[in-house]
Amino acid sequence: MQLSRRTMLTSMVAVATAPKWSFAAEAPRTLVVYYSYMGHTKSVAEKIRTLVGGGLFEIPMANPYPLDLQRMAAQSKYELETGELPPLLGDLPSASDYDLILVGGPVWWNTVAPPVMSFLEKTDFMGRKVGLFGTYALAPARYERSFAAQTRNAVILSSLMISEFDVEERRADSAISSWASQGMSKEGPQAL
Numbered sequence: 001m002q003l004s005r006r007t008m009l010t011s012m013v014a015v016a017t018a019p020k021w022s023f024a025a026e027a028p029r030t031l032v033v034y035y036s037y038m039g040h041t042k043s044v045a046e047k048i049r050t051l052v053g054g055g056l057f058e059i060p061m062a063n064p065y066p067l068d069l070q071r072m073a074a075q076s077k078y079e080l081e082t083g084e085l086p087p088l089l090g091d092l093p094s095a096s097d098y099d100l101i102l103v104g105g106p107v108w109w110n111t112v113a114p115p116v117m118s119f120l121e122k123t124d125f126m127g128r129k130v131g132l133f134g135t136y137a138l139a140p141a142r143y144e145r146s147f148a149a150q151t152r153n154a155v156i157l158s159s160l161m162i163s164e165f166d167v168e169e170r171r172a173d174s175a176i177s178s179w180a181s182q183g184m185s186k187e188g189p190q191a192l
Helices: 005-017 040-052 069-082 114-122 143-150 164-168 173-183
Strands: 030-034 055-058 100-108 129-136 155-163
Touching: 030 040, 040 055, 040 100, 040 129, 040 155, 040 164, 040 173, 069 100, 069 114, 100 114, 114 143, 129 143, 129 164, 143 155, 155 164, 155 173
Parallel strands: 030 055, 030 100, 100 129, 129 155
Antiparallel strands: none
16 A cells, blocks of 8 residues: 555654653652661662662761771660660752652661661651661561651562671672562562
């Protein structure tokens, strides 16, 4: 079948003036947020961000912990026992700018590290999907339950808990990849 020149020109004009609609789902706006003292959680956060894209935000403390592990442990234990969470530095990202927020930190004293608690306390997730990841030395203990209890107005997705030893030995990469790919698809963030 041959089309007339007039039919071809009319079709070309129609295509050129038609609104540009896209039926493909847009990539979800993703933010990976983390606090890391020894570098383990930072390593996991960077791998997750490489896999899912989006932004990367390190939780900034106004007064960073001392480098001495015993002093840091005593200070963080005091903060957890008294509820006097450490102040954070600068402005925090707005949850309204993202569809999916992945938040991670180390397990300290069997729960969420105080800087992550400070971030959670100051953030209203406004119905956003929030996935959590954590690094631990002994066991994740109450991290997931504590995290969920402190995360306001969020749809909590499944978690990723990684041993610090697996991070150091590079044995965590497949678990990180699997967790990240479960939560992302062409349709956007899914339950992890």
